Amino acid sequence: MGKNGPTTRIQVKNRNAILDAGLDVFSQFGFRGSTLDQIAETAGLSKPNLLYYFPSKEAIHVELLESLLDTWLDPLRAMNPNGDAISEIKAYVNRKLEMAREFPRESRLFANEILQGAPRISGDLENGLKPLVDEKAKVIREWSAAGKIADVDPYHLIFSIWAMTQHYADFDVQVRTVLANDDPFPGAEAYLNQLFTKLLTP
Amino acid sequence: MGKNGPTTRIQVKNRNAILDAGLDVFSQFGFRGSTLDQIAETAGLSKPNLLYYFPSKEAIHVELLESLLDTWLDPLRAMNPNGDAISEIKAYVNRKLEMAREFPRESRLFANEILQGAPRISGDLENGLKPLVDEKAKVIREWSAAGKIADVDPYHLIFSIWAMTQHYADFDVQVRTVLANDDPFPGAEAYLNQLFTKLLTP
DNA sequence: TTTTTGTTTTACCATTCGGTCAAACAAACG
DNA sequence: CGTTTGTTTGACCGAATGGTAAAACAAAAA
DSSP: TTOOOOOOOHHHHHHHHHHHHHHHHHHHHHHHHHHOOOOHHHTOHEEEEHHHHHSSSHHHHHHHHHHHHHOOOOOOOOOOOOOHHHHHHHHHHHHHHHHHOOOHHHHHHHHHHHHTTTTTTTHHHIIIHHHHHHHHHHHHHHHTTTSOOOOOOOOHHHHHHHHHHHHHHTHHHHHHHHHHTOOOOOHHHHHHHHHHHHHHHH | OOOOOOOOHHHHHHHHHHHHHHHHHHHHHHHHHHOOHHHHHTTTTTTHHHHHHHOHHHHHHHHHHHHHHHHHHHHTTTTOSSHHHHHHHHHHHHHHHHHHHOOOHHHHHHHHHHTTOOOTTTIIIIIHHHHHHHHHHHHHHHHHHSSOOOOHHHHHHHHHHHHHHHHHHHTHHHHHTTTTTOHHHHHHHHHHHHHHHHOOOO
């Protein structure tokens, strides 16, 4: 690619194809388990052609992870301290569940990275995720203190939301095996709404 | 190894060392991301020596997974239909949480395999896990019908238990980052007891 | 002690890996 | 048209991969 001149249509198209292929492959096999040939073939390109757009395997992975973490935190950012406490938390749960349904590959990519010790994004966790969670935990604690929701540990509340929603993406194979291939999401939504209503109602 | 004659002490020791090393490595990098050299070095053996005890990389992985799934399901098997409903379910939660704390490598090995589509144990899920879950779901449904616990979807109840307990093993890095390296388990236990008490009390 | 059985090592092999290079090809522009 | 810029390919490289063969070594049985 010539310097950093204007981005051509071909560049946009191929970079997107590569990132999409990378998401496919990395989310299934993790970083070390994925090969450039696999990504190139999925993207419909030759391996040298792929390396014309990205300098290395790691560069693709990093770009995917960084753009992902941002999107992934959006629903938490959207939690409004001035809104109705229970509705805000339940809306967060539902948005996260929807993301698990719509973007399972992203969820699995993230899960793979964390499972393997987050070697490539531990910095982003520290600088991006942690401060945001701290901020929202404070909001939740204030809601508890004000009697708007039950007294719950805000950190573990957030962990449980992550765990239960992402489970439907990350453990999809297991969930569908147990449910004989039924769509788990309608039932999950009902269950989670019931659970958080009971948990949070003061 | 000569035929299937008596197992020597050296065999027992080395096979255990290999399985332990395999657990270490596979749980961190997944099957494709792990190498025999890595496992051999962790076990303190040479690679050919390792292959004297196991015929292939896959054989180590399969043996780990199969013995794991059994152990993993023990707490669910232990759920007693004739016991006190709420206590039984909460005991299950606590046992699972304890396993996440005591055996995080096993949890991550399993998570890795499921994340990658369970290519090596989809059969065991179908024949081992599913029937057991079906059986226990029936028990839970009867508890609901008898008014002993609130009316909840038994399958999603079980999923949520798996998700929230295993989260502390599988997403350990993330959890500890958010909690500034505090031990998450005491807080997790309190939170989960609170959550399931509120959810299940009719 | 000799022989047998069990264990470990050294040297090796074919394949796949991430990545490079230079040349061929296509598009746009003058 | 010709030239410049951007894109794609085929051939290749060194390192790492899963796995093998055979011989050296150790332990125990005879």
